[in-house]
Amino acid sequence: MTRYNAVNVCKLVAALLLWLGGDTHTNRAQVAAAADQQQTGRSSVGLEEVVLVIQSQRNSFHARRGAQRKEEILQQAADLREGVPVVLLLHQLSEYDGDWSILPVIPLLAAAYSQSASWFVFLEEETSVVLPVLLQVLLRYQVQQVQQEWFLGKALHDREASIIHHYAFSEDPGSFSYPDPAAGWALSSPLLQRLAERIQHEQLKSDFTIDLKHELALYIWEEGNGPKLTAVTEFCTERKNNCATTFTSYLPYCGDPVPKKDVFVAVKTCQKFHSERVPVVKATWEKDAAFLEYYSDVEDASVPSVSLGVANTLRGHCGKTFAILRRFLSRAAPTADWILIVDDDTLISLSRLRRLLRCYDPEEAVVLGERYGYSLLHRGYSYTTGGAGMVLSHVAVSRLLASSCRCYTDDAPDDMVLGRCFTSLGVPITHSPLFHQARPCDYSETLQQAVSFHKHWNVDPLVVYRDWLQDSHPPDEL
Template structure:
């Protein structure tokens, strides 16, 4: 039965419009059918993530069936094999060509929960013939490194990807016809922010904030992010080896901090430095440089590979001496991956993703990187990961170029963070359970750990200092 508002609207239409053809045309603009929408899930190929994306697709189909309507078309980006699809822009030409008769595209992640009827109601309030962009708007409180220290804070809005965002076909089509030349950047760091810059500069369209595209679940929410749930009981700490990259100048002011925070819970941990001294007698010696650090990290992989083979560790976690982890959340995350496969997990960045031949994605080192034992062994034994020079950027080469050569696609998790909590929008962090933060610059690392991780990690006992020998 129609609501009184809708009934009044119908009477008004019938009063002012004289022909049946005109009535049909106007009603078609007002009422949105599920098959007027294409849902684009920015998915990943790895089994756990692909399964979640497929489950989400089936949930959308089931909701449409319950409404007795033809389902929206659902696109899983990993099935398209379009390079750099996670940055969104490379998808636009394909989408506008493939779905010329749609009205809306809704972009989201595999952990976005969609209430189809409510989403249709939200989208249906707008004129789909216009250039419209809606979502849950984020903004920066201050210039931040992850957004290239841009000064357009507060006024510049970008979408929270975990809640999804909607774009009319007209807008997507208009964007697909833009020249990308002037927006080719070397580094892709935050896809939603960089995409918002592209939209604004190309079409002058700003993101419209919609409260019903929610951060947390609520009765009126059209979408909201699903928080991470472990796939089984937490794996044992005995199966994980932590490697901390450091150097002598940080032995005094960094190593004691992390030993007092997350490292006190790690059973198997090693500190890799340029030398051992009275402040870190247990350091493993690896080559050290003032930049790049490829030889240093490769040395860690060599040492860790031997340890993992001898002690049967499943996972290697590499972090900087100013990286802070929640050990419990990390263990919970790893329950969803098979350690017998070649897997690399962390925060994904991109280098020249617009270049189809030489661009690549990689895992950024400061956020922490997790590698399965088979992958560690393979990186060392095959020889394809030998550093071009000692100062080659370690994360870009070892966890980007090298992984590509091995046929391993890195797994992105938004729970890893290359920067400090202050460098992220409040709503962004509220939509997840962080695993890591990076950098001690202008922050109190103990306060960060206490606020974000201490309560979660409190279920773990403090481990006695242990030095694993080969």
């Protein structure tokens, strides 16, 4: 493991000062502290001891963004001339799509890099990193105790007990912190090695992966036997002085929104909700759709609703969803590049969705939404959760219906069956944090951007739509 002298550390910090455009008293103190640490024989951290994992996805748009981020990091390292970090794209680490849940790749990372790396840093595709600041952060924790297990990041907390976190820490929701993935997070090598051993010998308590950041933090904490997240001020999302990371946006600009006519909207409902939930859709986002149909268990001219000959079920709705997809490919529905399938208690911003869809190729098999996972540590499958809204390209629907994959019962969970089918077809499930299976109050206090929310329970859906999803100045309509 490389050890740098004080001169090298000062060169790195000098590069940092040039990067930030200033030489404050605080920065000079950091230089002095770094030099003192080297002179007293404590460890340093070189770029070649850092493994950066960009949490990229297989979809072509995300793969390009991940590759661009990797190139930017390597170019920054070349400009510094202080070693080259290992930069990995998550979707390339193996052929398994479930690697996005991180735990399956930790043994791979440990086997390949634990002997040469001191730190493993995980970044989103849209997270920028300032390498000199990052090195100073990692050095600060490494010198305290070289073999200590560290879990670093920007801390998030629940405002109240949340269903997406299974109401963990319900008596004091703010007592447990978990990392903001947009700011990046880091594991020390001793911690990653121990996690790799645990993963290979322990069963997870749940087969489902719902909110990755919270579940990772719980797994690492290990009911108090492992480290809690250490909050690090230099792990940032907004731009400010002395940040090791900053974040752009989960809603990138890829050009003008796709035209309204390119998105066909299917709303799943049933007779008992025609007077309760359908009016909310009509009062909020229905007007923003060019093509929209309500699918129910009865024909109702007041909605109007379409019956597909599938009886209503209390749960699952797989039979209804497959009937919707068959109709989408038939002459009964307008031809469109995309289909959005939502529940009647889903709130959505179609204008933001159309902007997001500009980033994706409609000629590609795309399945987009909020990604959940089932049994991912044991080669399971991912799926887009239905309440948040499921977006499928025409190509993806065609591939699905041309296969032999079908519902095993009409009340099977439609989102999970679709996920299993697309996994078997080699079609990746593409995740966007803009889609939400629950209500705004079920997420951390930093929630800002959204395309969708779900559920009317204990909230006023009209207020939720107005405060979270209604654009004051929508883009030009096409």
